[in-house]
Each structure stands twice: as structure tokens, then as C-alpha cells.
Amino acid sequence: MADGTETVTTEGVLTDGFHLLIDALKLNNVETIYNVPGIPITDLGRYAQAQGLRVISFRHEQHAGYAAAAAGFLTKRPGICMTVSAPGFLNGLTALAHATTNCWPMILISGSSEREVVDLQRGDYEEMDQLAVARPHAKAAYRILHAKDIGLGVARAFRAATTGRPGGVYLDIPGALLGQVMDEVEGQKSLRQVVDLNAASVPAAAAVDRAIAVLKSARKPLMIIGKGAAYAQCDDKVRALVETLGFPYLPMSMAKGLLPDAHPQCASAARSLVLKESDCVFLVGARLNWLLSHGEGPGWGEAGTKKFVQIDIEPTEMDSNQPIDAPLIGDIESCASALLEAMGSDWQKPPSDWTEAVRTKVTTNVERMAPKLRNNTSPMNYQGALGVIKDIMAAHQDTILVNEGANALDQCRSIVDIHKPRKRLDVGTWGIMGIGMGSAVAGAIETGNQVLAVEGDSAFGFSGMEVETICRYDLPICIVIFNNNGIYRGDGENWSGGEDPSTTVFVKDAKYELMMQAFGGVGVRAENPDELRREILAAFESGKPTLINAVIDEAAGRESGNIGNLNPQSVVAQRIYPQAKK
Ligand code: ADP
Ligand code: TZD
Ligand code: MG
Secondary structure, eight states: OTTSOOOOOOTTTEEEHHHHHHHHHHHTTOOEEEEOOOTTTHHHHHHHHHTTOEEEEOSSHHHHHHHHHHHHHHHSSOEEEEEOSTHHHHHHHHHHHHHHHHTOOEEEEEEEOOHHHHHTTOOOTTOOOHHHHHGGGSSEEEEOOSGGGHHHHHHHHHHHHHSSSOOEEEEEEEHHHHHOEEEHHHHHHHOOOOSSTTOOOOOOHHHHHHHHHHHHHOSSEEEEEOHHHHHTTOHHHHHHHHHHHTOOEEEOGGGTTSSOTTOTTBOGGGHHHHHHHOSEEEEESOOOSGGGGGGOSGGGOSTTOOEEEEEESOGGGTTSSSOOSEEEESOHHHHHHHHHHHHOSOOOOOOHHHHHHHHHHHHHHHHHHGGGGGOOOSSBOHHHHHHHHHHHHHHOTTOEEEEESSHHHHHHHHHSOOOSTTOEEESTTTTOSOOHHHHHHHHHHHHOOOEEEEEEHHHHHTTGGGHHHHHHTTOOEEEEEEEOSBSSOSOOOOTTOOSSOOTTBOOTTOOTHHHHHHTTSEEEEEOSHHHHHHHHHHHHHHOOOEEEEEEBOTTSOOTTGGGGGGSOOOSSHHHHOTTOOO
16 A cells, blocks of 8 residues: 555455355255345345345245245255244244154254343344254254354255154354354365255165055055155156056045146045055055044054055154054155066056946046036136136146135145146145245246146135246246135124124125236136136246136035034034024
């Protein structure tokens, strides 16, 4: 300098927590972060974008989180969600718990306030002990305190999210960490790339022999394929296993399309028959949880008459509901390979009286349903509207179908066939509303494919503001709202006779299409199946954000869709309220 003093330049010499974190994510092949900005992570998002990551900003953290969870399912790598502290973190935590419950890898990175202040509960800006709050809802939870540990923390998060049964991992980033500096060269050396992220887990030979023996002895076998098998991304192996075994199979909802739903062994349309009559059930990446009535009750036939074989990567899943006669602990690809090898080339397919009985039932039920799917009424009922969507999905098989609601969910799941793996994103193991727009955004971003979101009007409301996000990123997402003016039905009454609407009904004939128009997308109304078909096809043609307000008969739905039996019953209601139905 002119005065002769020397300036120590730090440029190129030092790095900081912001950049080490970004570099650590990039080193582990992260391409996209789903986020909502704010203190202390606003600049982290800006710098990440500047460093070539795609940073998708949402309007609410829950939807950024659901996007990250869905990304984990679609890609078999942790989806990344980034939030601010306390309330932003809590908003994202719902999605992290959802990812853990669904066995999907996800990492929630939340900024947090000053440790010194938080830990003495002195009342900081957005004060919360986030690590403690996250722990019970996550597969693992870590906090990084020093810049030199960023590589370690990120590596632990990646390993925990994916290894064994996948799940959600929380990574706590105190704001002060981001500003910490360290030598650039040392910093780069401290970063780690996780090797063999989805490591194989090979089943023991004795377990394979035991499984083969049980499968061989079955006279009326059934296979149930769950979303763990879709997640595993060994589609050819699963298909080979199904076709070599020759068993009828039921796909759980997000396993639909792993084999095309029109596959001759698919028994979805004979679900009651196969669950009740089968003598051996082979579970592949599916849990015997509430979605399968825990493997018991009248729908499962006489208790104790079935044998169970199960493939799962999580040892403690075995025997969690029914006794498992032949547990195969390992990843699906390794287990399927071992079974196929042990079965050899002369595997005896199951007795044809069983497979033909199942096939006949499927054909009869499909034929019985067909005319209902051409129901051309206005307003539409669920079948008429879903008949259109079934046709469109058959003609556009790469489309990602997002689906939530009650009737809008249950009827869509059973009517609309899926033709390719991982093309259906829905409410998952918890059966939650609110996954819609986050899943739709992830579907579009992670695959580049057209997305079709079939949404109950209530379900849509949980994430509806994200239509702005969809318009902002100009994503090829077509939202169809099944608008029946409410939750389950739109014709509920206030049993007190008072003026407030019933607890389950919404504003009649709401103009949801205007929400999309407000942000520059296409918003239209469809009153009959022909209009619905035309508008969906126009949306696919243009690739523009589109919202179709599909008018559904408000009396068409059932209480709680297909799961009304889960509602607790009041012993006095029948006596007190004349309106209460049996
Ligand atoms: P669904 O709801 O479709 O029935 P679940 O979520 O209940 O499916 O079950 C998925 C199961 O798949 C979980 O028990 C999980 O541990 C298991 N799983 C996930 N990935 C793999 C894998 N790669 N190999 C084996 N099992 C897996
Ligand atoms: N909140 C959350 C997070 N998840 C839930 N599952 C619910 C509430 C309860 N719930 C259901 O289980 S379905 C549903 C709610 C509120 C909405 C059903 O109405 P819809 O669908 O308009 O989405 P249909 O077609 O009218 O049945
Ligand atoms: Mg509704």
C-alpha cells in the first residue's frame, strides 16, 4: 500500500462454514436443495445457488420437506431440505418424520440460534433446542459445532439416512458455524465422500434355503410388493422374481407400476379373495402394518392358517405383527438374486386352479367396473372423472401421478393403473394430507417428467399456496382438484341447527382455478368428463402449470373413503342425533 504497510489478503486462503457445507453436499452429489430462506440460512441458499446447486424456495417448510422426502424415494439418495430455526425447523420436522415413517432417506438441515443463549434459555431469536426435539422423530440427529467437522457431520448424515432401513436425518447448523473460517486447503481435506451409499446386504444361505422350502410348499401363494421394493430400484430383478415364481401379487399403493398394473399376475382387482384364501404370503419391501390390517382379522381368513415369508432390510421388522416363517434379511436386490439362483430353471409354478381362480375374479371385477368409468354425468362422480384419468395415464406412462384426499385417494388408487416404476407419489404410511404440492414439485424437478396431481379439495388446501412456487419455476404440473365442496362429502349439516357450516364442508362451488390464474398459470373449470379430458391433455401439451377445478357431485363420497371403519364409534350418538347414520 502507499503507506508501506502490508495487507494480509485472505482471499483464496480461507474458507468458511457456508462454503464447506456447500462443498460437502456437492461432494456427495447433491444437486437440489428444497428450502425456505431466513436467518441464519438466507446466504447459505444464495451461495449454494451461486455454486451451481439448484435451490428451490417454497412458501412453507412443510412442503419443501415433503419435496425432499419424495426426492429421497425417487432417487434412492437423501433429499435435502433447508430451513430456518424454531418454527421453520418445526414446519420441516413434520416432513422429516414422514420420511422416517416411510423409510425414505432425507436430510433436514436447519439453522439454529446461538448455543450459549439457547442452552441457558436466555430467550434468543427463535430459541429452541432443535436437536432434542428432532431426535425422537428422526432416524438420527446430529449437530455440527466446528467448521472442521462439517465433512464428518454431512458424511454421518448421508450414511445414516441411506444405510439399512432408510430414514430422515436431522442436521443442526448453529448460525455461528456458517461464519467460522478455516484454511481453504485444510478445509477441503476435511470433506468426505460417502462410499457405497446404498451398500448391499446379502441374506444368509440358510435363510434363502428356508424361504425356498416355504415358497415351494405353497398351494395358494400370494406376493405383496411394497414401496420398499420400488425404492430399491432393482425393477428387473423384482419382475424376474414375480414371473419366475408365478405367484399372483398385490402391489401396495406406491409399488403400483413396479410391474405394470395390467400384468396378468396382478391381483389388485381380486384383493379380498387373495388375502382371505391364500395359504402363503410373501412380503417384499412391505410391512404388515395397518395398511394390511396387521395380517389379521376376517379379511385375512382363518387365523394361523397362513405361512409368511418376508424380505426386509430391517431385521426388527420380522415378527412385528405375524410370525414370519422364513425371514430374509437383506436388500431386495441381493435377496431376489439369491432366490432366483436357488430356484434354478425348473421352478414349479403354483397350481393352476389357484392362479386361474384369481385371474377369473380379476377379469370379472374389471369388467364390472368398466361401465362405471364411462359415467358421463355432470357434476361428475369419482368413477366418471377417474375413468378419464385412467385413460390418460395409460397413454402417458411416464407421467408422475401425485394423489391425496380420502375418496379422491382411495378411488384413484384402485381405478388408475400405473405402468412404470416410481410413478405414483401419495400419502404414504401415515395417510397424511399435505404432501401434494411438495411431491408434485419434487416429481417435476427430479425426473423432468409431466406431473398430474389428483387432489381432494381438502387435501389440496394443505399445500395450495405452493401453486405460486409451481408457477415461479414454471413446472409441468397439472393439478386436478376433485371439488366436492368438502371433506369426504360436501353435503354435511350442522346438527345443532345453528348457522355455522358443518365441520366437514367448505365454501360451495369455490373457484380454485383463480388461485392458479393469480400467479400466471392456467386455471380452468371442468364440469364433465369430456371437459376434464380436454383440459388435462391441453396441460400436457403446453407443459404449463395448470389447475383444473373438477366439479364432483357433493354427495358422491363416503365418510373417510375406504377406511371409515377406523373411526371410533359413539354409543350415544344414535340416540342423541337423529342425523347419525348407522
Ligand atoms: P408399503 O407401505 O408399500 O407396504 P412399507 O413402507 O410398509 O411399504 O414397507 C417398506 C419396507 O421396505 C420397510 O420395512 C423397509 O425397511 C423396507 N426396505 C426399504 N428399502 C429396502 C431395500 N433396499 N431392501 C429391502 N427392504 C427395504
Ligand atoms: N390432517 C392431516 C395432516 N392428515 C389427515 N389425514 C387428516 C388431517 C384427516 N383427513 C383425512 O384422513 S382425509 C382428509 C382429511 C382432512 C380430507 C378428505 O377430503 P378431500 O377428499 O376433499 O381431500 P374427498 O374426495 O372429499 O374424500
Ligand atoms: Mg373433498
